[in-house]
Amino acid sequence: RGKKMVERVKDLMDKPERIRNIGICAHIDHGKTTLSDNLLGGSGMISMDLAGKQLFMDFDEEEQARGITINAANVSMVHEVNGEEYLINLIDTPGHVDFGGDVTRAMRAVDGAVVVVDAVEGTMPQTETVLRQALRENVRPILFINKVDRLINELKIEKKEMPVRLGKVIDHVNKLIRNMSPENYEKQNLKLDAAKGNVCFGSALYKWAVSVPSMKNTGIGFNEVYDYCQAGNMKELSQKSPLHAVLLDAVVHYLPTPLEAQKHRIPVIWKGDKDSKVGKNLMSCNPNEEIVFMVTKILTDPHAGEVAVGRLFAGTLQRGQELYISGTAATDRVQSVAITMGAERMEVERIPAGNIAAVTGLRNAIVGSTGSTVRDMTPFEAIKHVSEPVMTVAVEAKNMKDLPKLVEALRQVAKEDPTVKVDINEETGEHLISGMGELHLEVVTKSRITRDRGIEVITSPPIVVYRETIGQFAGPIEGKSPNKHNRFYITVEPMPQPIFDAIKNGDFSMNMQEMDRRKVLESLGMDKDVAKGVTHVYGTNMLIDMTKGIQYLKETMELIIEGMEEALKNGPLAREPAQGILIKLMDVKLHEDAVHRGPAQVIPAMRSAVQGAVLSAQPTLLEPVQKVFVSVPQVHMGSAVREIQGRRGTILDMKSEGDLSIIEGSAPVAELFGFAGDIRGATEGRAMWNTEFLGFFPLPQNLQNQIVIDIRKRKGLKAELPKPSDFLE
Numbered sequence: 001r002g003k004k005m006v007e008r009v010k011d012l013m014d015k016p017e018r019i020r021n022i023g024i025c026a027h028i029d030h031g032k033t034t035l036s037d038n039l040l041g042g043s044g045m046i047s048m049d050l051a052g053k054q055l056f057m058d059f060d061e062e063e064q065a066r067g068i069t070i071n072a073a074n075v076s077m078v079h080e081v082n083g084e085e086y087l088i089n090l091i092d093t094p095g096h097v098d099f100g101g102d103v104t105r106a107m108r109a110v111d112g113a114v115v116v117v118d119a120v121e122g123t124m125p126q127t128e129t130v131l132r133q134a135l136r137e138n139v140r141p142i143l144f145i146n147k148v149d150r151l152i153n154e155l156k157i158e159k160k161e162m163p164v165r166l167g168k169v170i171d172h173v174n175k176l177i178r179n180m181s182p183e184n185y186e187k188q189n190l191k192l193d194a195a196k197g198n199v200c201f202g203s204a205l206y207k208w209a210v211s212v213p214s215m216k217n218t219g220i221g222f223n224e225v226y227d228y229c230q231a232g233n234m235k236e237l238s239q240k241s242p243l244h245a246v247l248l249d250a251v252v253h254y255l256p257t258p259l260e261a262q263k264h265r266i267p268v269i270w271k272g273d274k275d276s277k278v279g280k281n282l283m284s285c286n287p288n289e290e291i292v293f294m295v296t297k298i299l300t301d302p303h304a305g306e307v308a309v310g311r312l313f314a315g316t317l318q319r320g321q322e323l324y325i326s327g328t329a330a331t332d333r334v335q336s337v338a339i340t341m342g343a344e345r346m347e348v349e350r351i352p353a354g355n356i357a358a359v360t361g362l363r364n365a366i367v368g369s370t371g372s373t374v375r376d377m378t379p380f381e382a383i384k385h386v387s388e389p390v391m392t393v394a395v396e397a398k399n400m401k402d403l404p405k406l407v408e409a410l411r412q413v414a415k416e417d418p419t420v421k422v423d424i425n426e427e428t429g430e431h432l433i434s435g436m437g438e439l440h441l442e443v444v445t446k447s448r449i450t451r452d453r454g455i456e457v458i459t460s461p462p463i464v465v466y467r468e469t470i471g472q473f474a475g476p477i478e479g480k481s482p483n484k485h486n487r488f489y490i491t492v493e494p495m496p497q498p499i500f501d502a503i504k505n506g507d508f509s510m511n512m513q514e515m516d517r518r519k520v521l522e523s524l525g526m527d528k529d530v531a532k533g534v535t536h537v538y539g540t541n542m543l544i545d546m547t548k549g550i551q552y553l554k555e556t557m558e559l560i561i562e563g564m565e566e567a568l569k570n571g572p573l574a575r576e577p578a579q580g581i582l583i584k585l586m587d588v589k590l591h592e593d594a595v596h597r598g599p600a601q602v603i604p605a606m607r608s609a610v611q612g613a614v615l616s617a618q619p620t621l622l623e624p625v626q627k628v629f630v631s632v633p634q635v636h637m638g639s640a641v642r643e644i645q646g647r648r649g650t651i652l653d654m655k656s657e658g659d660l661s662i663i664e665g666s667a668p669v670a671e672l673f674g675f676a677g678d679i680r681g682a683t684e685g686r687a688m689w690n691t692e693f694l695g696f697f698p699l700p701q702n703l704q705n706q707i708v709i710d711i712r713k714r715k716g717l718k719a720e721l722p723k724p725s726d727f728l729e
């Protein structure tokens, strides 16, 4: 059976109008895993009996134990509509918010998303997050309202109430989509409408679903569903109106083919010239020209080594091809190309544009890389993550002899998961891993390093990651080179919020055409002359050249940028990364002789100018803050609220549904250590809770100095507050 399936898949790969690349996304526990298994079961990938019992896509043991899907795996399946076969490439998306990065990366590879919402709970915080990620990547959503059986058998609602309740869920999702993407809601007609068939209702657990079109075919409407459920006759219902058939029909009808999708999506995810040859090939998903492949996941396979999985937007991949890898000077040779079915890779001779491919041999690629036969190809936009690393642990090999293996493992882990940052503390020599939360770091150390690679490690307790920024304007500040012959005069000011946001959400990027860049900045309130000078963006920091007609400046700019980056990578306050700083280069004096304005002169001059300027501009330490959602029986509401408030927390919203209270609050990451145990104790174990990254915010004034000094001590720096004169003469 497996072989036959591969042959069918291979035939369909060449017919983009028959392909749908989709992801399933949901709030945790709303039924994404159960649904994925069901779809695979229905398409003959695993037997129907096993589907639902065997977590096909959760092949990682760790994930099964935790009951959450951590690795975004992918799988191809075949579905028939009106006698025609379609190839559905399903990318599994993780169900835990600590791994928000994986969701975003999976979204880059797909064109459509099935958003799953629990009929009883309705939309939840993560529903919003995943929907936002999908819309940001211009991925079209359809809706599956799951657990409809619970409305009937647990809530025991009346028959006539059913459409009303389900209608409310649809309205709410529509409201979210309209607010997040008002323009596309209209232009691309994103409205979810049961009558159109882009909403399905059903039960992933009991394997049935209905939609308005399916009701017309099978005669099974809400009334019949109600009766079947009440009678407990799920089996018959699932035979008459099977979930996989109804939902995949909707996928085929309402989610775009790669041909249609790339027309809409390329302008959003790629900022190169749309009229260039490669631009046209991308927009038309052309399989016959240059290759453009975006890596969205790297797996380390015990046999094949590193496997780069991603979306092929143009060209046809084959063994032996040389690809340029964005961000490196390297080319890599494709060693094999394969499609993935669950945990299994099946090698094929070729994969054409519009498909998801698993490629070996791309040694230099990391997640987010573009591999292309075009040299100097404009890379795809960096994949935006809603979350950022907020916690760090130091790791050490238990056995000294494992150190080289550990260093290699850390390098690989950072490649596989770009939300993991790996660093060395130069003062102490410790290896540091930063990630998006305690659970994320635990998975990295326990699964990725110890279980997968057999390296025993000792892990320090987690430490919070901070950011540095400024609170006011300062300058001009002079930075002098060691030989005194080169001088840089800069000012710094806080980045205006709209521009900061535009950089963060990808509306502004240096990959855009220069004219588009200026247009965006001017529309956000930047002066025309200033916008013209924008030279470099580093994180959310920007360098603007305000000088005119300075000799040798152009050829020196790369060194100036290097100096700026060195100063901002490890900020002057506590060596934490800097953000939101706008630097203007006001004047420059350069030695006439190139020998006297080399790297050893220019880099330290610019670096110290930026360090001194930041410290003169009300330097501010920012701490990561998380949203905290708690649901508890009403009797424990008071205790739960006190648990949040006691942690420098804020209550943002509270509501009750029946006996249940839902509390939405926020608290600094630094205060949330041990929250799991404390809230359990305070509510007799009755609280359900989760967190989501909210952003970086200034520390309260009275805490900043102490925390700066604590961080400095920990890093082996001088245990006092730094001053501008530490960096300037």
Ligand code: GDP
Residues within 6 Å of the ligand: 026, 027, 028, 029, 030, 031, 032, 033, 034, 035, 067, 068, 095, 146, 147, 148, 149, 150, 202, 203, 204, 205, 206
């Ligand atoms: P995920 O976290 O989104 O992957 O959710 P799961 O698929 O693991 O499902 C969470 C829980 O809900 C499991 O206990 C499932 O058995 C249950 N569940 C899933 N779908 C349904 C459904 O349609 N009806 C009912 N009653 N339970 C369901």
